[in-house]
Amino acid sequence: MTDKNTYETDLSVKFGKISLKNPVISCSGTFAGGLQYSRFFDISKLGAVTTKSFSLKKKDGNPSPRIWETASGMLNSIGLQNEGIDFFISTQLEEIRNLGAEIILSIFGESAEEFKKIALKIKPVLKHLKAIELNYSCPNVKAGGMAFCGVPENIRTITSEIKSIIDIPLIAKLSPNFGPVTECAIQAKKGGADAVSVINTVTGTAFDIDTYKPRLANIVGGLSGPAIKPAALLQVYQLAKGKIIPIIGMGGIYSWQDAVEFLIAGAAAVGIGTVNFSQPDAGEKIIAGISEYLISKNINSINDIIGKAL
Amino acid sequence: MTDKNTYETDLSVKFGKISLKNPVISCSGTFAGGLQYSRFFDISKLGAVTTKSFSLKKKDGNPSPRIWETASGMLNSIGLQNEGIDFFISTQLEEIRNLGAEIILSIFGESAEEFKKIALKIKPVLKHLKAIELNYSCPNVKAGGMAFCGVPENIRTITSEIKSIIDIPLIAKLSPNFGPVTECAIQAKKGGADAVSVINTVTGTAFDIDTYKPRLANIVGGLSGPAIKPAALLQVYQLAKGKIIPIIGMGGIYSWQDAVEFLIAGAAAVGIGTVNFSQPDAGEKIIAGISEYLISKNINSINDIIGKAL
Amino acid sequence: MKLLNGEILANKKYGENLYKLEVFSPYICRNCLPGQFINIKCAYEGMLDPLLRRPFSIYEIDKKFNVFSVLYMVKGKGTDFMARLVKGGMLDFIGPLGIGFKADEEIKNYLLLGGGIGIAPLSLIAKELMETGKNIFFLAGFKDEAFFLWERDLIKIARNYKIFTENGSFGQKGIPSVYLKENMHLYKNYKLVVCGPKEMLKNIQGILRDFPGIVADALMEERMACGIGVCMGCIIKIKKSPGGFEYKKVCTDGPIFNLMEVIFD
Amino acid sequence: MKLLNGEILANKKYGENLYKLEVFSPYICRNCLPGQFINIKCAYEGMLDPLLRRPFSIYEIDKKFNVFSVLYMVKGKGTDFMARLVKGGMLDFIGPLGIGFKADEEIKNYLLLGGGIGIAPLSLIAKELMETGKNIFFLAGFKDEAFFLWERDLIKIARNYKIFTENGSFGQKGIPSVYLKENMHLYKNYKLVVCGPKEMLKNIQGILRDFPGIVADALMEERMACGIGVCMGCIIKIKKSPGGFEYKKVCTDGPIFNLMEVIFD
C-alpha cells in the first residue's frame, strides 16, 4: 500500500469553495464517524469523512429488519437513526478531529424549519468543518427526505436559507428517484450550494415468498452498491455535461477503477458507501489505486482526468 | 423437469381481456421470435412469447459496441434493430405459430403516426395474436421511445388512437426513468390499455478508464438483469397497491423465486428477459418452479398468490 | 478487530449441509473470546455477488496450533460458496467481532441451551466455562441427525449433556424447551446461555418468566451489513424501563443480550 | 446447439495467465466444427455476477475419448473464475455456436495467422486442414513466452510454421504482420485465415489490399450477451455494395467473415 506521504502525483481537488487533499470521501451513513474504520486504516488519508446525517433530535429510525441483500447490492431502510446534532457537536466532532480527518457534516431536517434550527446549532463549530451536506434525498423517512427532490424549488429555498445562517460550503445531496437530477441541481446552484452529491439510494423492495411479508419492515428501502453504478454514473455524466455545478459522484463504487470512472465522467470528487461494509479498507485502497493509475499513465494531477470522458 | 401436461395446479391467469395458460412471458428483445430458444425447450410452454419491438420500416439500430456487462446486470444500446413489421407479418409470425407459442407482438413507433401505420398493417393478422405491446419506453432511440413516458398524456392519446384502429388487447410498456410509473399507468388505462408492462430498462452508462471512451457507442444504454430487480419490484408493488390496471411485472427476474416475488407483489403475469441469455432454458424452469412451489404449499390456483403481499 | 486473510486448513463435511471450516490465524486465536464472531467474504475477489460478508461464530480455538474453526450450515449463496472452499486457499474475514462472553465470578452453574446451529458459539462458551471450573449442563435440540458428529466434539468438552432430535434420529426424541419447562425447577440457581432460532428464544423467555430473578443470556442473530456498528442495520429492540424500548446493535452491543430484556415482535 | 453440463477432466496452467480446460462431452465432439465456440457460465449456481456467459473457441477435439478443450487467457472476472475450476467439477456451457470453418475444395494452400490467443481456434482449423490433405503454413505472433508450451501442441499438427514474439523470448523476434507484408508475394495462391486483436486484423486487411483477388477469412470477436443470435448485441459492420454496410452478428453470422469485407471503425 502506498503511504500517504509518498504519492508522487497531485491528488488534491478544489471545487466551489471546497479543497480536499484527494477526491475520495466516505458517504454519509456508511462510515459513521470513522472511528470503527480507523481500526482498518488511517482515515485521515481520506479526502474527507462525511458523517451520518444528523437531525435536530435523536431519531430511533425504522423497525427491524432494516437491511436485505440483493444482487450486487443491498436495500436499507435505516430511517436515519442518529443521536441528534447535539451528539455530533459534543462528542463525535472531537472524535473525528482526533483521528485527523477532514469532516463533512451531513444534516437532515424534516422541514425547512428543522434544517434552519440545526444550522443555528452548528454555527459555533463551523471552523472545524470542510462543508455541510444537506440530505434532501433519504428514501426512508416519512417527512422530508427525498420528497424535497420531488419539488426542486424546495432545494433552492432551503439551501439559500441555510446559507444566510451559516457561511460554509454547502453540498446538496440529491435523489435519483424522480428521473434526471438536473432540475434539482439547478435549484441547488440557485440556492447557493457549492456542489451536489449524486446519487443517494434508489428506491426498491423485496418480499419473502414464504411469508408474503416484505423483507424490510418499512417495505421500501434504498438500493445501494455496485448494482446501481451504471445509473449513478449516467446521472453524474449528464449533469457534468450541463456544467451546472460541481459534483461529488457516488453510487456503487467498489474499486479504484470505479472511482476513476466517475472522475472521468465529470465528478469533482467521489463518495464511497456500501463498499466500506464489504471491504473496510476500501478508502485507503481506492486512494492508492487512483494514485498508481495516474503514475502509470504519467499524469501529474488528478485534475487532468476529471471530465476526460465528457 | 415437469412436463407441460402434468402440472397438478392451475397456472392460468386472466387479466383485462388477456388469458394465458401460465403467467410466464418472454420479454421483448430478449427472445427474438423464440426460434433459437426452441432448441432449448418447447417454447409453447410459455404463457406467451413477446416479439422484439417492430417498427414500420427495418431499423439498423445503433453502432457497436452495444452491450456492456455490469454488476449483476447488463447495459444494452441495441437501438431497436429490427427487420420491420412486414418481416413479422410475412415471416416470423408463421415461424412462431409453427412452434405453437402464443404471441404478444411488440411494436414501436417514433411518433403517433408511425404507431398508427403499424396498427393498420397488422390488422389482417390480429387473430393470431394474444395482444399488442406498445413500446413507449425504449431508452436507446433518438425519437419516441421512453420520451413518451416523459409526457404521460402521449400514452393515453396514442393508445386510444391505436385502439380505434385495431380491436385487440393492448399492453403499454412503461419506463422507470421518470420516477414512479403511476401517472403513465393511469394514462394507459384512460387510453384503453388492458395492462402495462413494468419495467423497461433503467438508463445507465459505463466508461473505459484507459481510452476515456464510453463502453457503448451510443453512450447511454438500458440496464437490465438482477441488478434492477428491487427497483422493478417496487414499481410493480406500488402500482398494484393503486389497483389502476393489471401489470406484467419484469426487471431482473432470474429464478422462479423471483417470478413468485413479482406475483405476490401484485403482478398478474411476469416477463423474463436478460435471464434468457444466461440460462436459455429459464422459461421452462421458471414455470416448473412456480408450479412446484404452489403444489408444495397446497395452493390450487396461481390466482391465490397474486397480490398476496399487498 | 482486523481485516484478515487466513489459510484454510480444512473444510470438512460434518453432516447434511453442515461443514466445519478450519483456519490458521494466530491473531484470532490470541484475541477472540467465546461468543464473538467473524464476518466472512463469500465471493472471489472482483465478484460482486454476494456483496456483503456473512457473520459466523467462532466454534473452536486451538491456541497451540493457532487454528480456529467455524461450524456452519449451508443456507444460501454465501454458505454455498463457503462449502466449496478448499484446503490451501485463503479465507478473507474480519474479526473478532461483537462483545464476547465472560463467565460470571459469582455463578457456579451454567445451563447452555442450543437449537440447531446455535450450538456453535455455545460449544466454545462451554469449553471456556469448563476451563474456569464451572459446572455446566448442555441441552441441545436438532431436527434430525445432521448434527450427529457434533456429539463427538461435545463429549470432549462436557460430560453433562442431553441431546434431543425432533425425529428421534439421535439423542432423545423431543425438543429441549419442553424438557426445560418440565425441569426448570432443577436449574433455578443456574445461569442460562441460549442460542437458536427466534421462536425458541421467545419460548424460553416465556418459560423463564415464571422464575423471577433468573439470569439468562441470549446470543442473538440479525441480518448485518457492516458487522462493526456502523450501518445500524442489525438492531433489535431491548426493554428500557418504563415500558419503553431502545434499539441495540447485535454486532457491537451484542451478540449477547439479557434474554429477559429482548423484545420479540 | 445445446445447453450442456460437462465433466471437467483437467484445467492445466499453460503459461502466464494461460490455461487449458479439458471437458468430457460426446455431443460437442460429435457436432463441433473448427471455428465454432461455446458459451461458458462463469459463476456458481445462484451467484449473479458475472451474469453473462463468456465465449471461447474450441481448441482441440479428441473424438476417441470424447474430450474437447478450450485454451484461454485470464482477463477479467469470468476467466478468473474459470482458472479456479478443478478436475471433477462440472462445466455449464452452450454449444457448439457460430458457423464453423469448412475447407474450400478448390484451394490447396492455407496460411493461418494468429495473434495471441487467436491461435486457439486456428489450431483446430489447422488440424482439420491437415486431415483433409491441405498444405498449411502457420504464422503466430505473441508478446512474450506465455505461449511457449503451445508450440508443443502445434508441432503435432503442422510442420510448417513460424513463431514471432515481440520480445524475442521464443521463436523469432518480431511481429507476423511485418513478415507477411515482406513475404506476401510467396503466398499469393494461399487462402488466409486470421484471428487476433482488431489492430492486427486491420493491418492485415491493409496489407492484402495490394493483392486483389486474395481470399482471407477472419475470425472476429465482439462482446456477446446471448451468443445465439437473439440480442443483436454482437454486431459488426460488413461491406455491402455500393459503398454501404450492413450489421452482421458475430455469434450466428460468424464468427468467420471475409476479412476484406469487414469494416473497422
Ligand SMILES: Cc1cc2nc3c(=O)[nH]c(=O)nc-3n(C[C@H](O)[C@H](O)[C@H](O)COP(=O)(O)OP(=O)(O)OC[C@H]3O[C@@H](n4cnc5c(N)ncnc54)[C@H](O)[C@@H]3O)c2cc1C
Ligand atoms: C452473530 C451471528 C453468528 C452466526 N453464527 C453462525 C454460525 O456459527 N454458524 C452458522 O451456520 N450460521 C451462523 N449465523 C448465521 C449465518 O450468518 C447465516 O446462515 C448466513 O449469513 C447465511 O448466508 P447465505 O448467503 O448462505 O444465506 P442467504 O439466505 O442467501 O442470505 C441472504 C442474506 O440474509 C442474511 N442472513 C441469512 N440468514 C441469516 C441469519 N440467520 N442471521 C443473520 N443474517 C442472515 C445473510 O447474511 C445475507 O445477507 C450467524 C449469524 C449471526 C448474526
Ligand SMILES: Cc1cc2nc3c(=O)[nH]c(=O)nc-3n(C[C@H](O)[C@H](O)[C@H](O)COP(=O)(O)OP(=O)(O)OC[C@H]3O[C@@H](n4cnc5c(N)ncnc54)[C@H](O)[C@@H]3O)c2cc1C
Ligand atoms: C467467438 C469468440 C471466441 C473466443 N475464443 C477465445 C478463446 O478461445 N480463448 C480466449 O482466451 N478467449 C477467447 N475469446 C475472448 C473471451 O471471450 C474473453 O477473453 C472473455 O470473455 C473475457 O471475460 P472476462 O470475464 O475474463 O473479462 P472481462 O474483461 O471481465 O469481461 C467483461 C465483459 O467483456 C466481454 N469481453 C471481454 N473481452 C472480450 C473479447 N475479447 N471478446 C468478446 N467479449 C469480450 C466479456 O464477455 C464480458 O461481457 C473469444 C471471444 C469470442 C467472441
Ligand SMILES: Cc1cc2nc3c(=O)[nH]c(=O)nc-3n(C[C@H](O)[C@H](O)[C@H](O)COP(=O)(O)O)c2cc1C
Ligand atoms: C446503510 C446506509 C445508510 C445510509 N445513510 C445515509 C444517510 O444517513 N444520509 C445520506 O445522505 N445518505 C445515506 N446513505 C446513502 C449513501 O450515502 C450513498 O449515497 C448511497 O449508499 C450510494 O452509494 P454506495 O452505492 O457507494 O453505497 C446510506 C446508505 C446506506 C447503505
Ligand SMILES: Cc1cc2nc3c(=O)[nH]c(=O)nc-3n(C[C@H](O)[C@H](O)[C@H](O)COP(=O)(O)O)c2cc1C
Ligand atoms: C438486449 C435487450 C433488448 C431489448 N429490446 C427491447 C425491445 O425491443 N422492446 C422492448 O420493449 N424492450 C426491450 N428490452 C427490455 C426488456 O424487454 C425488459 O423490459 C428489460 O430487459 C427488463 O427485464 P430483464 O431484467 O428481465 O431483462 C430489451 C432488453 C435487452 C436486454
Ligand code: FES
Ligand atoms: S451490522 Fe452494521 S451496525 Fe450492526
Ligand code: FES
Ligand atoms: S450475442 Fe446476442 S446476437 Fe450475438
